Amino acid sequence: MKTILSFLLSCSLIFVSATASAQTKKETFKVAGECGMCQKKIEATAKKAGATSASWNTDSKVLSVSYNSKSTSAAKIQEAIAAVGYDTPGFKATDESYSKLHSCCKYERGAAAAASCCDSEKCKGSACMTDGHCKKDQSCCKDSGCDQKACCTKD
Incomplete structure (x- = not known):
């Protein structure tokens, strides 16, 4: 009886851990930007949009995010980033939000948007x-x- 109970408990724990990890997604996508100030703003915005982790590489311009797919999506994260002035593959920043960026953060428009x-x-x-x-x-x-x-x- 103890063996059966242990087996059932083990199966339950495996099922629960598999279900929990299935909700976490990791994605990467390009985000236009230039500097460390951009990096801070892009990563903070991704986290506000629901990313559990966000890391933007200033050289490659690639943002790596992890998020719970039950509470947000890559599209929502990209949309939020575009809303603060940075072009993403799925969303282009408005001219108004782009113009609010600091002068060192102004990137060549069209580079990331072309990948849309x-x-x-x-x-x-x-x-x-x-x-x-x-x-x-x-x-x-x-x-x-x-x-x-x-x-x-x-x-």
Whole structure:
């Protein structure tokens, strides 16, 4: 009886730990920026948007994030970063938010935005864009077969 109880307890613990880890996602994506000040702002914004960890490399311009997929998504994190002035693959910062960046943080516009899923020829149709931005529901992935990972990654 003790053996059966131990076995069931072990199975339960394995199931619970597998379920908990399945909620944590790790992703990387480019974020336009220039300096250490950008790094602090990008990482802080990612964390405010729900990332449990965020690390932006000033040389490669790549942000690595971990987050709980039940409470946020890569799209929400990218959208928040764009809202404070930094272009991401899924969202382009508005001219207004970009203009508020410190002068040392101003990057060459278009570099990160060019990687946007909405820039792909397959994704330029109305099925993929709303008000000049990629649709949050990723309907272009379902309908027209967008070929860009940033657009078609399920969050």
